[in-house]
Amino acid sequence: MVDQKGQSTAPAVSEEVRAQQALMGDVDPSLTDAAEVAKALNVDPNVGLSEAEAKRRLEKFGPNELASAPPVPKWKKFLAQFQDPLVYLLLAATVISVIAWFIERGHAAPGAEGGEALPFDAIVIVLILIVNAVLGYIQEAKAEAAVEALAQMTAPQTSVLRDGKVVRINTAEVVPGDVIVLAEGDSVSADGRLFTAASLRIAEASLTGESVPVGKKPDTLPEAKALGDRANMIFNGTSVTQGTGRAIVTGTGMNTQVGKIADLLSATEDEQTPLQKEMDYVSKILGLAVCIIAAIVLAALALLEGFHTTQDIIDSLLLAVSLAVAAVPEGLAAILTVVLALGVQRMAMHNAIVKKLHSVETLGSASVICSDKTGTLTRNEMTVERVVTPSGEVQITGTGYAPEGKMVAADGSSLADAPALRAEVIATLAAGTLANDGDLRKENGKWEIVGDPTEVSLIVAARKTGAMKGYEQFSRVAEVPFTSERKRMSIIAKDSTEGGKLTVFAKGAPDVLLSFCSRIAVGGQVRPLTEGDRQTILATVERLSSEAYRTLGQAYRPLGTANLSEVPGVRANAAGQVTDIADQSEAIETDLIWNGMVGIIDPPRTEVRDSVAEAHRAGIRAVMITGDHPLTAARIASDLGIIDKGGKALTGDQLDALTDQAAFDKATSEVSVYARVAPEHKLKIVESLQRQGNIVAMTGDGVNDAPAVKTADIGVAMGITGTEVTKQSAKMILADDNFSTIVAAVREGRVIFDNIRKFLRYLLSSNVGEVFTVFFGVVLAGFLGITQPGTQGVTVPLLATQLLWINLLTDAAPALAMGVDPQTEDVMNRRPRKVTDRVIDASMWGDIIYIGVIMAIVTLIGMDMHLAGGLFTDRSVDALGHDAQMVEARTMGFTILVFAQLFNAIASRSHAQSAFVGLFSNKWLWGAIGLSIVLQLVVIYVPFLNSAFGTTPLSALAWVECIGLAAFVLVASELRKCVLRAMERSKR
Template identity: 55%
Template sequence: MTVRGASTGQTGRVDSLAATVASDPSLRDPADVAAELNVDPAVGLSSAEAARRLREDGPNELRAKPPVPLWRRLLAQFQHPLIYLLLGAVAISLIAWAAEGHEGVPIDATVIAAVVVLNAVLGLIQENRAETAVAALKSMTEAASTVLRDGELRTVPSHELVRGDILVLNEGDAVGADARLFSASALRVQEASLTGESEAVTKDPSTLPRRVPLGDRRGMVYKGTAVAQGVGRAVVTATGMATEMGAIAGLLEATEEEPSPLQREIAGVSRLLGITVVAIAVVVMVVTAAINDVDTVSEFVTVLLLGVSLAVAAVPEGLPAILSVVLAIGVQRMAARNAVVKQLHSVETLGSATVIASDKTGTLTKNEMTIQRIRTASGEIELTGVGYRPDGTALHDGGEITDPALATEASMVVAGGALANNAALYCRDDQWEIQGDPTEAAFLVAAHKLADATERTQRYHREGEIPFTSQRKMMSVFCRADDDRPALIAKGAPDVLLGRCAAMQVGDDVVPLDDARRERALADVDDLSRQAFRTLAVAYRRVDEAEVRDGVDEALEHDLIYLGVVGIIDPPRDEAADAIADARRAGIRVLMITGDHPGTAVRIAEDLGIVEAGASAITGQQLDELSGRELIDATAETSVYARVAPQHKLRIVDALQSQGHIVAMTGDGVNDAPALKSADIGVAMGITGTEVTKEAAKMVLGDDNFATIVAAVRQGRIIFDNIKKFVRYLLSSNMGEVFTVFFGVVFAGFIGLTAGPGEAVVVPLLATQILWINLVTDSTPALAMGVDPEIDDVMMRPPRRLTDRIIDRQMWTGILLIGLVMAAVTLLTMDMFLPGGLIEGSDSPEVARTAGFTTLVFAQLFNTFNSRSETTSAFHRLFSNPWLWGAVALGALAQIAVVQLPLLQAAFGTTGLDFAHWAAAIAMASAVLWFDELRKVVLRRRYSGRVLS
């Protein structure tokens, strides 16, 4: 077949045969399926044809729920018990206005209705911001697939797969679409999501003789499944809703997410406040009615509106919405730092991590794998150059290689590693890039540096593969040379490979691998490991045709001829040591878990500061020998684990969690998925991680960098601190309103508060003024605090325990004290301007109430700076958050407008103030700031040496 990829103008369109292919491609020969879809399996579709098919068929996505119309989402903003109270207040006010003869404009009803509508609009805006942020995060964690297009391997988002794409499958990949296999090597696919079968299914590209159930279609792979082992290639036959997953899409529609512990706590606090404040409002109404001898409809309506407004204003009903917005914005900030948190509520756990168990390669190191040493029977060769640019030379003892036996052996080692390989090396725009595993790519780079090695690889053609698995720790390929001589070439962990070898290559000769030579080979491995090299060995053997008559499998991996071992260097990341120091300063223990040699692991761990000099590692074999109790004791002391398999990671996680630790665990392979799911924070590698691992994890590293994990922990702590800030602010400010009204009614006579002209009931604040305070001071300052930068050094305190409440006793004390101070300064301001009372004044009740109203608003604006920390002064990093200053300025301007503009004066019952009144109100309001500064001094002395958020 020579078709490169159909163009728009080609005849024999895919559409006419799509139904035939889609009906059951497992019953058709894969070559026929590819021909019907007009694609050459060796080349793939052209980019232009793939784009045309994507436009024609649409994205490879399951049909989502239709979006909720804007009008319904706006209506949902009114579905809140406290909003019902406000709407009831509007109705009562209109009835009273009508009963009094429709005189003038129903000011109270109009203002309350306007506040309700404005509150709904703000809620809708916040909801849209949260949804937009979450949608952006989903796009960052979208699955990707490897395809063959224009004759090259490419990684594309899975939603861009089209019919006819050649899907390249490797261990750990999530299958992006339904596809007909045309090649497979030890391919096993986990299909539990479709069939419910827990065991992985072995795949075989052969054509089935008859139609069979879905779980028995060995020649097919399906969207939504995962490659558990092996490799394969397949042609995509169905995408989107045409897939088997699409057929049952109705059963897979997203369910409502369970609220996180943080959301449940916020909701619980809101309910508690609602019940408490409604009770207080009832008491206020009863006391107000009793004190003022309420006996008319107008007076009754005034008292009722006061109580309803107080209940609504005192409960932070917007708290859940603000929480979602702040979490979403914070997580987007994390994503900008290459840490993509897939679920918002995982931020809670991040700030509580006590252990980070990290892979070494690519996470603590640069993952720029470079072969620098080759050890064979005849000696050692050094390869110069680093990274993936194939520039460098081969040296022996610092000079040219003069020993032909050594040159031959080194060439065979590198050529063997380049053949037993699934990576690819490309040069685009003078930039060398790799596709696949960096360790395998290192062999391809080395082959370019050794001309003989390149020539050797070009003489062989691969015909089969026994893939690498974490259990086997090796891979083999079956190759045939130009002269038709078949061979099995293997590479893997040196100790594993040597166990399968019976001979050794010495120059052009093959000699028995006796005990002395075996010990010498193992000594070479240990020596390279002590120098912090990662080691891989290469071996081969000739194969008889009869041995492969029944296929290529593990039975061939015996009596191998040992070629030698390479030393691969992967230097530590420059920033990793600083990040580890930050983690340890924050009370977080760092573990290294790697499949490398113990000597290599300990050396890197020492260089990074994970362990002190002289420390030792525990190997996977040693872990297998430990009992449950012994494992717990070992994990409490040991910080380096080497030669471990993925199942050991799960045991380590469980042992740490049994000690009460909150564990963040990194992983990249498909077998790491159970450990990542079990960990409190599973962290997948975004570059080298498999799609299955990314799906199992709660966080994905865009740069595979350990420093990014620590930065994410810092950001998680900052986000949690910011949540505490705006919760502290909202609750203390709202308590200030409650206490002002309650004590203002109870102690009206003491402060000289009497009814103004046309008022029958004595109240410190009008219902519309209370609602105005709630509107001006609740939303924008709280949101601004949600993006506050770090005030205290969050990495100077130990991890937060998951049992710690967001609002503890210390915080509740501060909330109540600040609320009482707000009420006191507000009522004292009114007393200053009222005749009689504790302080003699001479102004009218309207002026005094307006001054008190203004004092309470500015007290809450001052409280924004108080609330940024429980113990740190408000003047520390005072100007670090321009958004907060903007919110405060907006609130101040709004208050000036409501006091000085005639139109708003009529709506909110205010009167203009002169400079002296403004100065007095603001000065009295600032008492909230000075009181909290004194309180923080006391707290700092009490908790000396301990940082509070």
């Protein structure tokens, strides 16, 4: 285990680690043949473990996880709720209250009414502190549960071979003996011994410090070597940058190289979000302001009246405490966290998994969404519809992945009289199917794909046409894998019917693959490829691309030998073996014979056009970035409304020609479609848009997309097709790979941010109202009748316990309810906010001060109406005396302030829109208001609580006065909003 400082606190070797070490014995996998390693681990590399055996090993060897810091005990989390300066201040108030109670008890004559039986002020303060701590603990627990649920949704996954099938499992379930299937973009989840590899390169900088990806081969090492030189081993925590491979897991969890370097692990503290930092800043400003106000008030009292007794000093200190209690909303941090967590959970329910709560703040500010085309703007149901060969063109019927359809002539007629064209189509589809890493399976009556949808579309077309009949004898012996830079893939296959002779089959972007072809197959004959042929093929590419087809070319080349080492240009070792053919593409991919090309259609998602329109209304620019042909990109973009009809796409080559930064930035400010771009272009586009002051969301799926995704303000990884490396770099994962989900997440981000501003406006204006009530109640005490002529000392308008109760009553439930307020109609009809904009801007401060002053005025008027010698009334002192009147007046002020804040909750839902628009749309808010009213009635009418809170039952007339005065907060807010709306209309 690891403590908070990263120190190892776990035993040197756990039972799980010892069990793994015993399984391998003294075998060093890097010095042992892969077959022997498989034997030691009791696994068939071609089949993998069975599910039952994997489950047994998981129980025995434990989950594939690094030991982490032990969880913080619940009692420590609860005590942490008291670690706050405000709590220390309230505890000081408790001590002062107890001292005051002792003094009052000591000076009270026997039988006199002066001494209370219990220090109710101190007891109530302590009880409210405990209640606040319980609420904070519950809220934080809910937030932690939400974050944990998100962590489970974004848990990394690994491809393994189980029962002969490649399946995806949670990385934590990988066990020793599992066969890991590696591909470009995968994160390596355990230590293992390679037994196959094709152009495999792995970035191991996190483990060895080697900055350049390391080439991997399955050859057994002749001698022990350093970690960075073990080319036949893979290690946990590294990532695949190129190629494919398979490895047998030799160690998981703490039995990996990373696990053994325990001092590299450290627990990191959660960094505060910008929003949390601003809340801290606001709290400090409020606290400082209150301290200044308290100091001024105390200084004025000392100069004007003087402190004649110990009671005067205690009353003055309690006044300062009351001001502090009134100023700071105690539950603000916890409420903020819970509102963010609830919002993120709602996003997750709609397929947008936000990995960090603070990313919600950025989402609402997005001004540009850069998206890939395939699968995000389109349905990712790739279907081969056209096949064009030198002899003509055919159409493949049927859509989707069900292999149901047939080939017909482009005009829909039969191909019975075109045997040459039919043979060329079959040869083209067969080449694309052989040079392919995808798979098509039928599970539970449903066709499912494994691998890249574009590759699987070729398999589907081949099954529809029976193209693989006559090609079953070919088996792959080597490959040169596809990369985004090469834009092509080649395999070498052995023909079992021709004495094992080898043939190269290749597929790739037609313009790229064509440059490696020197011959063409026409009517069963192979002849030299002419310049005219090239122009015809390229013209066909242009035509298909303009019709929104994605094109892939296919080619082949018989090698004329069964021995790879005999192929001209291929390098072999001293023993005549070729072990690095994947690195010798120049010898393999040359003198190819052109078969033909396929046109693959991926129809746009029907819902995306509406989402693009919604984004444009919200001032958000949609940008398409794709590796497809410019005409294809432009056609899809115009269909979706990203650009107008006839709009152009900018290519990667054209971007490279813009060497001047100003010219590059000008281009990215005007162009919204980019085609034939490489991953490095995505990064340049993101950086350029950011230089222009945009908040950029960028989607990505491949490993080379990770830098752009990480650099973007909102990196978005594809949940279905995305690589693990990209998912780790992203701030958000799309579970459905759908552009509309991004727009919906931005909308939700705006709603969450709006709701945060709503409850901040509410909380701060309510607390400022409490401060003003206490401040003006003391300053104007003589005018309001709070202090009677001839009396000495300080009489606070409201007790600290009453202020604490108000905060407890009105802070938590109504603020949380406002945090889930339904979205307003204009949420996507306004420009994005800038991240530099303050959460609490000048306009909101105007709201806060205005409502705070109104709240204080109506509260003090209500108290004045029940006191003798007041400014508005001059009620005579009744038989019970001034003290009884003061209790009644405080109860009035106490109750008015509670109801004023509840009316404020209704008014604070919008800065300018009337509170009566959608008045009952938030049922949670009305529930919170109802609960607050009931609890306030309990405090007023339960005798025991009368003593604890200094209250007394109110008459029916007093209730009319309370509600009438409190409602003026809502009236005043509506008047201000009317003025604001009128000013806005005059501007327009």
